[in-house]
Structures are given as C-alpha cells and as structure tokens.
Amino acid sequence: MALGVIGAGFARTATESVERGLEIPDFGPSFPPPLVAASLKRRRSASDRMSKLCLSGILAALSLLLPVEPAHAEQILRIGYWNIPPHVVDAEGGRPRGAAISFFDEYIAPELDMTVVWDAHATPPTRLMEQLREGTKDAMIFLGKTKERSEYLHYPQPYLDIPQTLVLLTSHPIERIADVSQIYGLRVGFLTGGRLPEKLRDERIHYDLIAGERLFQRNVEKLLLKRIDAIYAPLTIAVKNIIEQMEVGDQVKMVPIEFLEPVLIYTVFSKKTVGRAVVEKYNEALAAAVRVRKYKDFVERYEARTNRP
Structure with missing residues (x-):
C-alpha cells in the first residue's frame, strides 16, 4: 500500500516535470519514462477532445444568436x-x-x-x-x-x-386647400388600408373606404354620381391618368393639398x-x-x- 502511494507520488512528479519541460530522472525499472510519457499523452488527448467539444458548443450557441439571412x-x-x-x-x-x-x-x-x-x-x-x-x-x-x-x-x-391632391367636381367652390378645416364635413373617397396622413385623421372628415379592383376608377365614378364629395388622391399621377382614360377631365378638377408633404x-x-x-x-x-x-x-x-x- 505504501509503495503504491510512493509510486503514485513519483509518477505525479515525473509527469509535472515533463509538462514543465524538465528532464525526467531515472527512478529505476518500476517507473520507466515511457509509462509517464504515455500518461501525459492520454491527458493531453483528453484535454484536446474537451477543448474541441467546448469550441463546438460555443459556435453552436453563437449560430442561434446571430441573424440568419433568408435563403x-x-x-x-x-x-x-x-x-x-x-x-x-x-x-x-x-x-x-x-x-x-x-x-x-x-x-x-x-x-x-x-x-x-x-x-x-x-x-x-x-x-x-x-x-x-x-x-x-x-x-x-x-x-x-x-x-x-x-x-x-x-x-x-x-x-x-408625388404631391397629394383632392379631386372635386369642377362645380365645387374650393380652389385651393391651405388648411384641413376646409375639408371638414366632406364625404371623401379613399382606399381600405391606404396610408392616411396624421393631419387628415379627423372625425370631422367622413371617409368612404373601398377595397378590391379598379379602386380609383370606382371612386371617380362615385364622385360623378355625387355619392361622395371628393377623392383623396395621394397618387396624383395615377388619378390624373385614370381621369384622362375615362375622358372626364372637363367634369372634375385636382386641387393640391398644400399643407401636406409629397408622398414617397x-x-x-x-x-x-x-x-x-x-x-x-x-x-x-x-x-x-x-x-x-x-x-x-x-x-x-x-x-x-x-x-x-
């Protein structure tokens, strides 16, 4: 039993000497240097495997945290x-x-x-x-x-x-729109889910919203039938093009909304x-x-x- 403890102590000393780069003393046939070197090699191999496992774990964790570009x-x-x-x-x-x-x-x-x-x-x-x-x-x-x-x-x-406009019948008295109060009380045609500026979100403006196909054409038709008083047209060029296609340019007018910024x-x-x-x-x-x-x-x-x- 005592010899085993002493032998273990000598082996530990020899291993530490190798790790520090020191010369291993000759302890006789019971403690040959090849056995010590083999022990050290096993330790290093286990240490390398542990390091690789830790690195793999870190990389896997990082891959979960970093954003992934859609493929x-x-x-x-x-x-x-x-x-x-x-x-x-x-x-x-x-x-x-x-x-x-x-x-x-x-x-x-x-x-x-x-x-x-x-x-x-x-x-x-x-x-x-x-x-x-x-x-x-x-x-x-x-x-x-x-x-x-x-x-x-x-x-x-x-x-x-695109400048924002209001489409009105030519007979309507409004010729320019400098303040939102000029629109109060009007029934204004617009699109369901469309972008409505903050300055036009007022309960004193009554919106008539539509969805589906031919949105601008249908609103122009409703305006001509006097079912609405105006059309909010943030896309001026598009509405102008439709008015020309419908050949009703002599019946409606487009009035710029001066207090609103152009739509991007x-x-x-x-x-x-x-x-x-x-x-x-x-x-x-x-x-x-x-x-x-x-x-x-x-x-x-x-x-x-x-x-x-």
Whole structure:
C-alpha cells in the first residue's frame, strides 16, 4: 500500500516535470519514462477532445444568436403589384406593363443577381401587404411608407415623390386647400388600408373606404354620381391618368393639398424572406439608375412612347 502511494507520488512528479519541460530522472525499472510519457499523452488527448467539444458548443450557441439571412430570396424574387396606371398596368398574357415595371426590369433587376418572377395578375394592395407579412410574397413594386408597415417590410430608398391632391367636381367652390378645416364635413373617397396622413385623421372628415379592383376608377365614378364629395388622391399621377382614360377631365378638377408633404413611393421587401443584402443591392442599383435618368423623366418618356398613335 505504501509503495503504491510512493509510486503514485513519483509518477505525479515525473509527469509535472515533463509538462514543465524538465528532464525526467531515472527512478529505476518500476517507473520507466515511457509509462509517464504515455500518461501525459492520454491527458493531453483528453484535454484536446474537451477543448474541441467546448469550441463546438460555443459556435453552436453563437449560430442561434446571430441573424440568419433568408435563403429563399437569394435565388428568386416574387414581386406583386396592384393596378395603378401609368406606373403599373395589369396586362393580359400574364405579364404586367407600366413605367415602374419597365424601370425595374431595365435598371434594377440586372443588378440583383436574382430571378425576378412577376405575379401573373394584379392583387389588391391590402391583400398584397398581407402576403408580404406572411412571407408568401417577397416584394411589392409600389407602396407608401407607414410605421406599422415598417415592422414587417424593408424600405429601401424611394424612387418617386408625388404631391397629394383632392379631386372635386369642377362645380365645387374650393380652389385651393391651405388648411384641413376646409375639408371638414366632406364625404371623401379613399382606399381600405391606404396610408392616411396624421393631419387628415379627423372625425370631422367622413371617409368612404373601398377595397378590391379598379379602386380609383370606382371612386371617380362615385364622385360623378355625387355619392361622395371628393377623392383623396395621394397618387396624383395615377388619378390624373385614370381621369384622362375615362375622358372626364372637363367634369372634375385636382386641387393640391398644400399643407401636406409629397408622398414617397418605394419598392418594398418582406422581412420574412428577403435579407438586408438584397435591399443594399437594390439601393446601389437605384442610385446608379437615377444618375442616368430619374424615374419621373422615365415616366414621361414611357407615356409618350406608349400613347403614340
């Protein structure tokens, strides 16, 4: 028993000597250096295995904490749209037309290194936003910004700013709108789920909200029938285009809302399926595009080309 304790002590001393790089003394045949070296080797092997296990555990934990870029949108970008001429026109044959579509295809899509898949048909904006929230759609070509939408959408740089107007019958006495009180008491047509500025959220303004297809056309029809008094038109160009298509420009007028800032329009991306890297690529492509031609100029050229007899 005593010899075992003494032997263990000598072995421990020898091991510590090797670890410190000291020469191992010759203790005779009972304590050969090869046995001590083998013991040390086993200790180091076990220590190495433990270190590797700890490192693997740390890396696994970090992978759970760090954000992961969605994989789906790295290959395909599914883009939805709603019918809003001249920016987007729902066309037969499964492919949309319009200035915003052409601008994206020409200047943005080639820089994203992705396959762009346009929806076969237009979808009402409220339904599109729900698809983006759920991750069943990756992007939407034309949308304004709100705080609530920013919770589930990436907003890159805007590509268009539009003055806000009120559409009235030509017989209406209002010629300019400098204060919100001028709108009090009016029945104003607008869109379900549409962006409504804080200054217009007043119970003294009576909103008539609609959803579905042909939103602006239906509101113009209701105005002409005097079922509403006015149309809130944050998208002036789109409403102007529809009024021209309906050939009712002599019956209605567009009055700027002077106390409101222009509406900024964006291509938006679902946070559920699209990573920040795609948004950054979009911003770089947009910056390069506007150096060549701003979107407003592109729209004018597009309309001149498509309206040519």
